[in-house]
Amino acid sequence: MSLTISIDAMGGDYGPEVTIPASLDCLKSNPDLKLILVGDEAVLKPQLARALIDYRDRLSIQHASQCVGMDESPSKALKNKKDSSMRVAINLVHDGRADACVSAGNTGALMATARFVLKMIPGIDRPAIISTLPSINGHTHVLDLGANVDCTAEHLFQFAVMGSELVKAVENIDNPRVGLLNIGEEDVKGNEQVKSAAKLLENSPLNYIGYVEGDSLNAGHIQVDLIVADGFVGNVALKSIEGAAKMIGTALKEAFGKNAVTKLAGLLAYPVLKSFKNRIDPRLYNGASFLGLRGLVIKSHGGADVLAFKTAVHLAEVEVKKDVIRKISEQVEKTLALRENA
Amino acid sequence: MSLTISIDAMGGDYGPEVTIPASLDCLKSNPDLKLILVGDEAVLKPQLARALIDYRDRLSIQHASQCVGMDESPSKALKNKKDSSMRVAINLVHDGRADACVSAGNTGALMATARFVLKMIPGIDRPAIISTLPSINGHTHVLDLGANVDCTAEHLFQFAVMGSELVKAVENIDNPRVGLLNIGEEDVKGNEQVKSAAKLLENSPLNYIGYVEGDSLNAGHIQVDLIVADGFVGNVALKSIEGAAKMIGTALKEAFGKNAVTKLAGLLAYPVLKSFKNRIDPRLYNGASFLGLRGLVIKSHGGADVLAFKTAVHLAEVEVKKDVIRKISEQVEKTLALRENA
Known part of the structure; x- marks a missing residue:
């Protein structure tokens, strides 16, 4: 093709x-x-x-x-x-x-x-930006990463419908696990926006698994394929992760660059450090789709x-x-029809 | 004493x-x-x-x-x-x-x-949680880390007044640089909450330096002493950083643990890796104050x-x-008086 x-x-x-x-x-x-x-x-x-x-x-x-x-x-x-x-x-x-x-x-x-x-x-109603982050067990899809601020629960729901369809298509999985980014996993946690979005997701055909916290983007104990967030929160999380990675990388470089002995150790460990770097290389996760x-x-x-x-x-x-765009359009249409018949 | x-x-x-x-x-x-x-x-x-x-x-x-x-x-x-x-x-x-x-x-x-x-x-109006994160050039104070969600601009402003006073006292600096966590540095960026808070901060005696992005928590190009955020956003950022650090640590361990050769390299690099780990050890940043x-x-x-x-x-x-509590109380009183006279 x-x-x-x-x-x-x-x-x-x-x-x-x-x-x-x-x-x-x-x-x-x-x-x-x-x-x-x-x-x-x-x-x-x-x-x-x-x-x-x-x-x-x-x-x-x-x-x-x-x-x-x-x-x-x-x-x-x-x-x-x-x-x-x-x-x-x-x-x-x-x-x-x-x-x-x-x-x-x-x-x-x-x-x-x-x-x-x-x-x-x-x-x-609004386009959203979706991308992939490396995680301990593979990677996680996240949206919205900054196209939207002041989202309503309905917007978050729409992001979830589109994101789930994209993950389904790209990862070849039937029912992507969808999590909602929050500050705790318990029902009582969160702001009004997230609590209302949770209700919409619970009553939808999506495989909604509940709230996840910020650490789930890279390393949470909860297995999740797609994390849905307001664009403000998603963007701050993404950039916070970038900052953390940069600081850790700098500290590692400084530790190995301190003196002749540490430089020698760095030389001996070079292949290992390189394979480590490749594993989490942000360049291999570059590219965000506008959904x-x-x-x-x-x-x-x-x-x-x-x-x-x-x-x-x-x-x-x-x-x-x-054929992601066609699949998302069809899924959105199907979801709308379901709602009208409900 | x-x-x-x-x-x-x-x-x-x-x-x-x-x-x-x-x-x-x-x-x-x-x-x-x-x-x-x-x-x-x-x-x-x-x-x-x-x-x-x-x-x-x-x-x-x-x-x-x-x-x-x-x-x-x-x-x-x-x-x-x-x-x-x-x-x-x-x-x-x-x-x-x-x-x-x-x-x-x-x-x-x-x-x-x-x-x-x-x-x-x-x-x-509301208590806030403040803590310190390691950064490339030292560390950054951040609040609120999760005590509050759905904050108003006024709440963010109050957090800034309290946080600035704490940083002043603890770090022995006269005018802590205060940044507002946002998804971009330009004036047009952000949600309503942040934009309104920026106006309050601009018209205050605080050393407000403007918007900062998520990477400033650990490694931004902007020098900032205190970062102010809604508790939802601050908590997600904090936990995202924890997740990133965990993933990177796991990837590093896996790279050195792969086989006999990499394990030997790890042994030789052990003192360096240990000094690196100490540099960013989260245990050395443990403790959050309720302000x-x-x-x-x-x-x-x-x-x-x-x-x-x-x-x-x-x-x-x-x-x-x-004497942080007394200083914060006095500063809050002074700020209120300034407002009443304005």
């Missing part, structure tokens, strides 16, 4: 320096993959001269004259950057010329543009390097193959 | 097994310290026979016939356990017989009991071992010496 992905080649902290080598690696490893690199032709063409011959049927450039800055306001980008690499890449999905789009650009602008161009799935839209948009971390950006493109490939 | 601390000797997952040796270590290391161990005399007395002679002027037992279970509901504990070790330990603070109380017991019950017995500082009460109550982690419990007792010693 051939699949086409549009790449915002100018997005992210490094732009083409990262997106081009990553794209070429992806083309090399998947012969079914077609890529459309979107951006300034004058910049992209010289760098792709050889590749455009090598992959003549699978690689093309789509010119876009503008770029959205990493700190630009989403509303301004939406209004003034109608020919941005980000916008044109999303247009390709809208027009059916691409099955998904990947961008490392400004998250807010990407979300606003995607929502404006692709529109929402009927029955979903709730009528098209597939994958957001890569802005600071992604080649490996990380490849991971995000690979995520897009998987979600296209698994 | 002599100081007296009451210890809930029965609290926590391990009770006297941990609280007794920790208490004796504390008495040994600080000749100015007096401890009152509260709990079942029949259990405590035999274990303290020798110590009651050695420290005859500094150690005593206060009998309490009941214990609060770790999973007991706070309201039931408050109603039915009037002679619990926790309650009696707090009563000693209320009666002026102790300057502070330390407990590793049920957090909810401890908070409810402390609030009931000690009462709130006038002008403070907003008219007395000092320190909560130790329920699973604390002897070292961790000693850290919590030491925190109580510092806060008593620094």
Whole structure:
């Protein structure tokens, strides 16, 4: 099955320096993959001269004259950057010329543009950002990671319906275990938002397992496939984890870098430390999907390097193959019908 | 200066097994310290026979016939356990017989009991839990860690006033930098709660530096002394960090435990790994203070071992010496007066 992905080649902290080598690696490893690199032709063409011959049927450039800055306001980008690499890449999905789009650009602008161009799935009020975190026994899917603040219980419920369907498709499991992020596992714990969402989830066909705490994102004693949270809480949790990992990594480096003896120990332990690092390498978890839209948009971390950006493109490939958007739309429709008949 | 601390000797997952040796270590290391161990005399007395002679002027037992279970509901504990070790330990603070109380017991019950017995500082609506997290450059104070959910902007502001005063006293700094936990640093980011709190903080005499993100708890690029958050968000962040640390620790152990070669590397790197572990040892950050009460109550982690419990007792010693409760009360009064005159 051939699949086409549009790449915002100018997005992210490094732009083409990262997106081009990553794209070429992806083309090399998947012969079914077609890529459309979107951006300034004058910049992209010289760098792709050889590749455009090598992959003549699978690689093309789509010119876009503008770029959205990493700190630009989403509303301004939406209004003034109608020919941005980000916008044109999303247009390709809208027009059916691409099955998904990947961008490392400004998250807010990407979300606003995607929502404006692709529109929402009927029955979903707000799009949500879902991604995967490494955990002791594998990994955990989490949403929302920051698209929404001040969510209602109904929003959290919608996130759970969409997230569960994505996990089902991507992980090939029948009934993903859905947990609600809270500050305790007991019924009495939590704020009003979470308590009301729990009621909606208990009365739904989802495999709702109850409240989980923050440690369940990486290492909880409760087995859970999907964790649902308000975007404010989910984003703080995600960034707290990033900060903790950074601090621990720094402390480890400092300990091994202290003096000649510790450096020697580090040298001897190098292969072990490397295998440890690979196990929890955040680059292997790069890529977040925007759920709730009528098209597939994958957001890569802005600071992604080649490996990380490849991971995000690979995520897009998987979600296209698994037909995630169609499945989510159908599930949302089914859920709405169930409610109307209830 | 002599100081007296009451210890809930029965609290926590391990009770006297941990609280007794920790208490004796504390008495040994600080000749100015007096401890009152509260709990079942029949259990405590035999274990303290020798110590009651050695420290005859500094150690005593206060009998309490009941214990609060770790999973007991706070309201039931408050109603039915009037002679619990926790309650009696707090009563000693209320009666002026102790300057502070330390407990590793049920957090909810401890908070409810402390609030009931000690009462709130006038002008403070809700008590908050503050603790310290290790960071790349030292450590960060954070509140609220879970006493409150559904906070208003005014609550967050009150937390900031109290927390700033505590940091000032404990760290000996004049103007602690206060950050508000948010999902971005730009003004437009955040939920209604945080945006309104930011306005209150901007117009206050506090050294408010703006929004900080979750990674600032451990490793942000912004230098901050105190981070203020809603208890729901703060608790999720804290537990997310605990989960991340646990996962990373497990991955490190697994990498070194894989086979004979990696085990040898681990042996050679042992002193380095140990110094790394000490640097971020959560036991050295154990102890959270309940702010907003008219007395000092320190909560130790329920699973604390002897070292961790000693850290919590030491925190109580510092806060008593620094006269934290009086300073916070005065600061709250001053802030209220400023407002009335504004």
